[in-house]
Amino acid sequence: xxxxxxxxxxxxxxxxxxxxxxxxxxILVLVGDLIVGRSSARWLxxxxxAGLLAATVALVFGWNAADPISFLGSFNSDxxxxxxxxxxxxxxxxxxxxxxxxxxxTGTALAEFIAIMLTAxxxxxxxxxxxxxxxxxxxxxxxxxxxxxxxxxxxRDPRSNEAALKYLLIGASSSAIFLYGLSLLYGLSGGETQxxxxxxxxxxxxxxxxxxxxxxxxxxxxxxxxxISAVPFHQWTPDVYExxxxxxxxxxxxxxxxxxxxxxxxxxxxAFAVITDEWKVIFMAxxxxxxxxxxxxxxxxxxxxxxxxxxSIGQAGFVMIGLTAGTDEGYSxxxxxxxxxLFMNLGAFxxxxxxxxxxxxxxxxxxxxxxxxxxxxxxxxxxxxxSLGGIPPLAGFFGKIYLFWVGWQAGLYGxxxxxxxxxxxxxxxxxxxxKMMVVKEPQEMSEVIKNYPEMxxxxxxxxxxxxxxxxxxxxxxxxxxxxxxxxxxxxxxxTSTPMLQAAALSAKISQVLPx
Numbered sequence: 001x002x003x004x005x006x007x008x009x010x011x012x013x014x015x016x017x018x019x020x021x022x023x024x025x026x027i028l029v030l031v032g033d034l035i036v037g038r039s040s041a042r043w044l045x046x047x048x049x050a051g052l053l054a055a056t057v058a059l060v061f062g063w064n065a066a067d068p069i070s071f072l073g074s075f076n077s078d079x080x081x082x083x084x085x086x087x088x089x090x091x092x093x094x095x096x097x098x099x100x101x102x103x104x105x106t107g108t109a110l111a112e113f114i115a116i117m118l119t120a121x122x123x124x125x126x127x128x129x130x131x132x133x134x135x136x137x138x139x140x141x142x143x144x145x146x147x148x149x150x151x152x153x154x155x156r157d158p159r160s161n162e163a164a165l166k167y168l169l170i171g172a173s174s175s176a177i178f179l180y181g182l183s184l185l186y187g188l189s190g191g192e193t194q195x196x197x198x199x200x201x202x203x204x205x206x207x208x209x210x211x212x213x214x215x216x217x218x219x220x221x222x223x224x225x226x227x228i229s230a231v232p233f234h235q236w237t238p239d240v241y242e243x244x245x246x247x248x249x250x251x252x253x254x255x256x257x258x259x260x261x262x263x264x265x266x267x268x269x270x271a272f273a274v275i276t277d278e279w280k281v282i283f284m285a286x287x288x289x290x291x292x293x294x295x296x297x298x299x300x301x302x303x304x305x306x307x308x309x310x311x312s313i314g315q316a317g318f319v320m321i322g323l324t325a326g327t328d329e330g331y332s333x334x335x336x337x338x339x340x341x342l343f344m345n346l347g348a349f350x351x352x353x354x355x356x357x358x359x360x361x362x363x364x365x366x367x368x369x370x371x372x373x374x375x376x377x378x379x380x381x382x383x384x385x386x387s388l389g390g391i392p393p394l395a396g397f398f399g400k401i402y403l404f405w406v407g408w409q410a411g412l413y414g415x416x417x418x419x420x421x422x423x424x425x426x427x428x429x430x431x432x433x434x435k436m437m438v439v440k441e442p443q444e445m446s447e448v449i450k451n452y453p454e455m456x457x458x459x460x461x462x463x464x465x466x467x468x469x470x471x472x473x474x475x476x477x478x479x480x481x482x483x484x485x486x487x488x489x490x491x492x493x494x495t496s497t498p499m500l501q502a503a504a505l506s507a508k509i510s511q512v513l514p515x
Contacts, residue, residue, distance in 0.1 A: 012070035015062065015077035018055035018085060019125055025051025026118040033111030045096045045464070048114045052093040052121070059086050064496065073194050074132035076266075081129040083335055083493040084262040087342050088128070091255040092121045094346045097468035098353055099247040113153055117251065120146035124259035128266075133182050133193045136263065140178070140227075143259060144171050150248040151240055163243025170236045171226070178223025184216035185271060195270040202274050217272055221282050224267070227260030228316045231289035241309035246356065249305060250349035253312045258338050261319060265331060268323075276326065284324045284415060290317030291422040298429050303362050304352050307429060308345075311388060314426055315341065318419055321403045325410035328494050333402045336490035340395035340479050344387040347472030351381035354465055359448045369445035370437040373452040380473045382434045387476045389430035390423050395479035402487075 028051070029044050059082045062068075068077040099113065123142030130136040148171060152164025188210065189198040202213065225233040241249045268279050294314030301307040322334035354377055355370070356362055371378040387394035400423060407416040479486060 011072070012067060015065065015068060015070040015075060015129075017062070018058040018089070019122055021051055021055040021058055022089075022118055022122055022125070025054075026115055026122075029111055029114050029118070033109075042100070042110075044111050044114055045100050048118060049093045049096050051118075052089045052096075056086055056089045056093075059089070069131070073196075074135045075126075075129050076131040077129055078497045079493040080265070080331075080335070080497040081262065083339075083489065084128040084258055085125045087258045087338055088121055088124045088255045091251060091258070091342050091346060092117060094342075094350075094468050094472060095247050095251045095255075097464040098250060098346075098350050099245075100464045101357060101462050102245065102247055102353055113150070116146050116149050116153070120150065120251070121255065124255050127259045128262040130263075131195055131266070133186060133195075133198075136267065137175075137179055137182060140223075140263070141175060143256065144175060147171075147248075147252060147256060150251070151244045153248065154245055157243075159243035160245065161243075163240045167236050167240045174223050174226035174233070177219050178226075181216045181219025181221075181223065184212055184219070188212050188216065195267065198271045199273050202271075213272075213275060214278065217275060217279055217282070220267065220272075221279065221286075224260060224264045225286055227263070228257050228319075229290075229313050230286040230316050230320070231293045231313060234290070234294075234313050237313060238306050238309040241312075242303055242305045242362075246305065246349055246353045249308075250346050253308070253345055253349070254338075254342050257312070257316065258342075261323070261334060261338065264323060265334070280324050280326055283320050284412070287317045287320035287324060287415060288418060290314060290320065291419055292317075295422040295425045295429075299425065301429075302364055304364055304367075304433070305362055307364065307433075308348060308352075311426065311429075312345070314422060315345075315388070317422070318400060318403055321407040321412065321415055321419055324412060324415065325406050327406065327410055328491075329406045330410060331494045332487075332490040333399075333406045335493055336402055336486055337399040339486050339490065340387075340399045340476070343472045343475035343479060344384045344394075344396055347384035347469060347476055348381065348388065350465060350469040350472060351377060351384065354469065355381075357465075358453055361448050364433055364436060366446045366448040367433060367437050369441075369449045370452075372445070373449055377469075378437045380469050382437065383473050384476055385430040385433055387480070389427040391427065393480045395476050395483065398480055398483045 025048055029048055032044055032047065062077055062082055063079060065077060068081075069075070070077065096114065096117065099117070100110070120143050123139050123144075123146060127136065127139035127143060130139050148164055148168045151167050152160050154160035185198060186193060189201040192198045192201050222233060226236075229237045240252070244252070269276075272279055290313050294310045294312070294317060298307050298310035298314065301310060319334050319337055322330040322332075322337070324330070325333075352362070355367070359366060383394065387396035390396045390400040392398075400419075404416045404419055407419070
């Protein structure tokens with residue numbers, strides 16, 4: 001009796017209740033598809049969305065858990081992981097709303113697509129809480145392999161096949177590099193796999209100063225940079241974004257990126273705590289390259305999806321300002337920005353899907369004069385794009401202000417000034433699209449808009465798209481005006497996480513002490 005009670009205490013399986021709910025939902029989707037058949041499976045996305053919302057509710061009940069550590073220390077359900085897992089679950093729910101009509105119109109199997117999407121969600125959520133090297137790699141591969149499958153899901157589309165092949169080849173190389181970095185970390189720590197034990201062993205052995213640890217850091221950062229689309233590990237992003245199904249791109253741009261940043265915080269702050277200054281310098285360089293290249297190259301794009309691909313690279317550079325600051329406020333600013341990025345980026349992709357379904361086009365020039373045929377879509381898409389650019393009083397403005405303020409407080413003056421400059425550049429290419437849609441005279445309409453069909457909301461799958469667009473636009477608008485609850489949530493998730501408190505205290509001490 002005592003033995004079984006001790007095992008139950010060490011497993012503490014209740015912490016993975018949200019992931020358990022999603023696993024049950026995944027099984028229900030697959031079994032339901034077998035029972036009712038594909039022709040009657042239109043209700044399956046709503047089963048999946050209900051499961052994701054139930055998982056989000058379960059995450060709320062796990063807030064401030066007395067014992068967040070489970071499975072013998074390999075899983076940490078602290079408040080920081082809860083917020084990141086919530087971002088991923090909500091991004092998947094909105095993505096499924098976007099997927100219904102899109103997948104049906106392409107003639108592919110909806111249930112299998114949902115199952116792969118839920119599997120990727122599970123991998124991303126486990127990655128946010130992974131507290132041990134083996135679990136980190138398994139979770140990362142679970143997310144990555146599912147992403148490769150979704151990228152090439154439109155198997156009759158040559159662009160989708162090409163995108164999947166490029167993503168697979170580059171992603172496999174990235175995983176190998178990342179795994180080699182983890183293996184070096186394992187060896188240097190004397191065979192430890194838990195992150196806290198690795199940090200303690202490295203501090204005791206050599207104070208962390210060794211060539212092997214530096215090499216391990218470089219390889220690990222390369223793997224993380226690939227996942228968050230940071231320059232120079234961004235090469236896959238434009239081609240994959242352009243060739244993949246648009247709902248998949250939406251998930252990769254929010255859910256996968258959030259998981260990557262959660263991994264960066266947990267792994268770097270804990271395992272590489274003894275060389276914090278070194279990885280901050282690396283991420284400062286990555287932030288500079290990402291902000292400059294992402295926003296400048298986006299100016300020259302003619303495809304909406306490629307433009308948003310380079311935009312996401314630039315956005316990752318902005319978020320890295322908070323990571324480089326290394327303070328309480330820095331981590332809070334990252335969480336806050338990713339929360340609002342969830343709504344404004346998914347809203348933009350929902351608008352693109354609606355336009356593409358009606359016109360079959362992805363070219364920016366084909367949006368000319370859209371306002372005169374579809375004012376509602378123009379308004380919603382404009383709000384999301386302007387928020388991504390940081391125009392007040394939308395949510396993106398407050399997110400960037402918070403990031404820049406945090407960087408300034410941490411003494412990153414050059415990085416903040418560069419962020420402000422590149423943010424102005426990003427406003428130009430976002431407003432260019434808005435101007436294209438709104439200002440064009442009737443005679444300057446694109447041929448696509450002249451033949452713009454009437455929207456048939458009664459068609460199956462169209463109403464979920466409409467609901468998803470309206471919800472994301474409302475959230476983007478309201479989150480800017482009433483940002484305080486999200487500020488509070490972001491701050492609480494950081495201030496109640498012990499590993500971040502220790503890192504923030506170390507950062508403050510290093511700023512006070514003379515160099």
